[in-house]
Amino acid sequence: MLTQMPPDRTEIIVVAPPCACVGDLRIDPDTGECVACGGLVADGASVEVVDFHLAPQREDRFQRRRDPAAPDPLIGQQLGHFRIMSRLGIGGMGAVYRAMDESLQRYVALKVIDDPEADDDGRRVARLLQEARAQARVNHANVVHIYYVSRNEQQPFLAMELVHGATLADRLREGPLPFAEIIEIALQTVEALRQASLFDIVHGDIKPGNILLSDGATVKLSDFGLAQRLSQTSKNPDRLAGTPNYLSPEACRGQATDIRSDMYALGVMLFEMTFGRLPYTFVGEHANARIRAHCSGHAEFPERWPAHLPEEWKGLLERLLAKEPCERFWTYDLLLDDLHALRPVARPQAGRLVRTIAWIVDITLVSAIQRFIIGLFAGGAVGAYLSGRPGMALLASLSGFTVPAVVMYLQSLWRMSPGKELLQIRIVDVHGLAPQSGRLALRSLLAMLPIWHFALQAFCDAAGVPVVGKIAGFATLAVVAVDALFGLFRRDCRT
Numbered sequence: 001m002l003t004q005m006p007p008d009r010t011e012i013i014v015v016a017p018p019c020a021c022v023g024d025l026r027i028d029p030d031t032g033e034c035v036a037c038g039g040l041v042a043d044g045a046s047v048e049v050v051d052f053h054l055a056p057q058r059e060d061r062f063q064r065r066r067d068p069a070a071p072d073p074l075i076g077q078q079l080g081h082f083r084i085m086s087r088l089g090i091g092g093m094g095a096v097y098r099a100m101d102e103s104l105q106r107y108v109a110l111k112v113i114d115d116p117e118a119d120d121d122g123r124r125v126a127r128l129l130q131e132a133r134a135q136a137r138v139n140h141a142n143v144v145h146i147y148y149v150s151r152n153e154q155q156p157f158l159a160m161e162l163v164h165g166a167t168l169a170d171r172l173r174e175g176p177l178p179f180a181e182i183i184e185i186a187l188q189t190v191e192a193l194r195q196a197s198l199f200d201i202v203h204g205d206i207k208p209g210n211i212l213l214s215d216g217a218t219v220k221l222s223d224f225g226l227a228q229r230l231s232q233t234s235k236n237p238d239r240l241a242g243t244p245n246y247l248s249p250e251a252c253r254g255q256a257t258d259i260r261s262d263m264y265a266l267g268v269m270l271f272e273m274t275f276g277r278l279p280y281t282f283v284g285e286h287a288n289a290r291i292r293a294h295c296s297g298h299a300e301f302p303e304r305w306p307a308h309l310p311e312e313w314k315g316l317l318e319r320l321l322a323k324e325p326c327e328r329f330w331t332y333d334l335l336l337d338d339l340h341a342l343r344p345v346a347r348p349q350a351g352r353l354v355r356t357i358a359w360i361v362d363i364t365l366v367s368a369i370q371r372f373i374i375g376l377f378a379g380g381a382v383g384a385y386l387s388g389r390p391g392m393a394l395l396a397s398l399s400g401f402t403v404p405a406v407v408m409y410l411q412s413l414w415r416m417s418p419g420k421e422l423l424q425i426r427i428v429d430v431h432g433l434a435p436q437s438g439r440l441a442l443r444s445l446l447a448m449l450p451i452w453h454f455a456l457q458a459f460c461d462a463a464g465v466p467v468v469g470k471i472a473g474f475a476t477l478a479v480v481a482v483d484a485l486f487g488l489f490r491r492d493c494r495t
Contacts, residue, residue: 072087072095074087074095074097074112075087075097079099079110079112079150079155079157080148080150080157081101081102081103082099082100082101082102082108082110082148082157082159083099083100083102084097084098084099084110085097085098085099085100085107086098088109094111094112094113094114095111095112095114096109096110096111096112097109097110097112098110098162099159101147101159107162108147108159108160108161108162109144109159109160109161109162109163110157110158110159110160111128111157111158111159111160112155112156112157113125113128113155113156113157125151125156127225128149128156128157128158128225129149129151130224130225130227131158131223131224131225131227132146132149132158134196134201134224134227135160135222135224135227137199137201138192138195138196138199138201138224139195140191140192140195140196141218142188142189142191142192142195142218142219142220142221143192143195143196143220143221143222144160144161144163144212144220144221144222145160145161146158146159146160146161147159147160147161160222161220163212163214163220163222164214164215165212165213165214165215165216165218165220166212166213166216167208167209167210167211167212167213168185168208168209168211168212168213168269168273169207169208169209169211171208171213172208172272172273172276175276176273176274176275176276177273177274179274179308179309179310179313179344179431180343180344180346180432182270182273182274183339183342183343183344184217184343185211185213185219185273186266186270186339187336187339187340187343188218188219189206189211189219189221189266190266190332190335190336190339191336192219192221193206193221193259193262193266193332194332194333194336196227197259197332201224201227201228202227202228202257202258202259202261202262203221203224203226203227203262204226204227204228204242204257204261204262205223205225205226205242205243205246205265206246206262206265206266206269207243207245207246207265207269208269208272208273209223209243210222210223211269226242228257242265244290244291245268245278245290246264246265246268246269247265247290247291247294248260248261248264248265248294248325249264249294249295249323249324250325252291252294252295253295258325259331259332260325260328260329260330261325263320263328263329263335264320264321264322264325264328266320267279267317267319267320267321267328268321270317270320271299271317271321274309274313274317275302279297279299279300279301279317279321280293280294280297280299280300281293281297281300295323296323299317299318299321301314301317307430308431309431310342310429310431310433312338312341312342312433313342316338316339316342320335341433341434342433343433344428344431344432344433345426345428345432345433346432350423350425352488354423354425355425357419357423358417358419358420358422358423358425359419359447360419361418361419361422361423362407362417362418362419362420362447362448363447363448363450363451365418365419366403366404366407366448366451367450367451367454369403370403370404370451370454370455371454373402373403401452401455401459403451403455404448404451404452404455407444407448407451408441408444408445408448409441411440411441411443411444412437412438412440412441412444413437415427415434415435415440417444427440427443446479446483449476449479449480450476450480452476453469453472453473453476456469456472457469457470457472457473460472
């Protein structure tokens with residue numbers, strides 16, 4: 001009744017009539033067990049395969065074509081105005097070839113359906129047309145472009161952009177990716193998915209094998225064969241299709257899916273890119289083990305968070321991998337905002353001289369404003385009025401603290417100062433991200449020590465204890481000197 005599928009294909013199928021459970025069921029094709037109750041499906045049950053299921057008469061042919069040494073009769077043949085040059089890969093519906101478009105004299109990728117005569121109900125041809133229409137509708141730089149689709153009954157095929165580069169799955173075989181590269185791939189993938197959602201399209205099969213890396217840098221999202229109209233996903237919730245390792249919990253439960261299901265699959269993929277493994281440990285190799293993990297398992301983050309990753313990255317992954325769709329991002333715009341906030345700065349490190357000049361500019365500007373404000377209270381008619389009123393003079397001297405306090409707040413809010421803006425310097429942490437406001441406020445406090453000293457000295461003079469101001473001045477000079485020595489002798493030039 002059940003035929004074992006190739007190991008890299010989707011293993012989820014739907015059966016009816018049901019076993020002991022109510023409604024349509026999902027079963028493991030290797031064991032024949034119902035995912036819901038664990039019981040064996042009755043022998044008389046009819047089986048509908050939702051994804052690329054290979055009939056027994058096609059299985060041998062599929063295995064032969066997976067062998068790169070086996071001859072391929074299509075190589076050298078002409079399909080329409082496309083001449084097939086070589087084979088690029090093999091999939092469940094057929095193979096992808098490198099071909100020459102003789103009408104425009106350019107190379108393209110040709111996706112050809114294998115053994116169309118076995119497609120009695122026309123499902124695979126319909127899937128090919130669905131993929132072509134959905135992918136062509138999403139005209140975006142990060143989506144593989146569709147050029148031509150043939151509905152020829154003898155040999156249906158799809159001509160699309162030839163991407164020069166490996167898939168993300170190939171890249172992951174080398175291990176985890178650097179964080180900066182993960183963010184860049186995530187941003188481009190989300191941009192493609194966002195564009196698809198604007199055209200009412202849910203991709204439905206986000207996984208590393210469908211992410212092509214053009215020239216190793218530009219993401220090209222491909223394979224819209226399982227794409228659905230967002231407005232119609234709730235009309236057929238029992239139809240389950242996808243790759244078991246990346247299925248969302250709601251898809252595993254047979255519920256309606258939407259863009260948040262793609263977000264879940266994206267979260268699994270980002271986790272795999274970060275740690276070189278899937279977020280769950282599957283007990284068993286069958287599809288039902290994966291379904292249970294997606295529905296009830298907890299993402300297995302490292303016990304000790306790696307130092308090369310920002311803490312905020314864990315929160316983003318946890319939100320994408322949330323079991324309930326309502327706990328994930330509502331829109332791709334919100335996800336893009338969080339990804340941009342985690343995007344490392346790629347600027348070169350500023351040297352000692354440049355940072356010193358920026359600091360001098362800030363100190364000079366703030367000092368001039370501070371002295372002007374204090375001078376308003378200390379000189380002229382206001383100063384003469386305050387000279388006979390020590391209490392009010394003491395309160396007026398506190399105005400000297402106002403300027404550095406305001407500057408400290410603004411720098412923590414804007415993450416910039418006049419000197420840094422002038423010399424194009426940006427403060428980042430070890431991950432290349434903007435530090436938190438509290439850390440920036442502390443940096444500003446230490447950078448403005450000479451300004452704070454001047455305000456303290458004015459306050460001590462007004463209070464009649466100038467010696468305290470002098471002691472504070474020596475302490476300030478000592479702190480600045482030690483900090484400058486750190487900047488001179490530390491290998492990373494950090495003060």
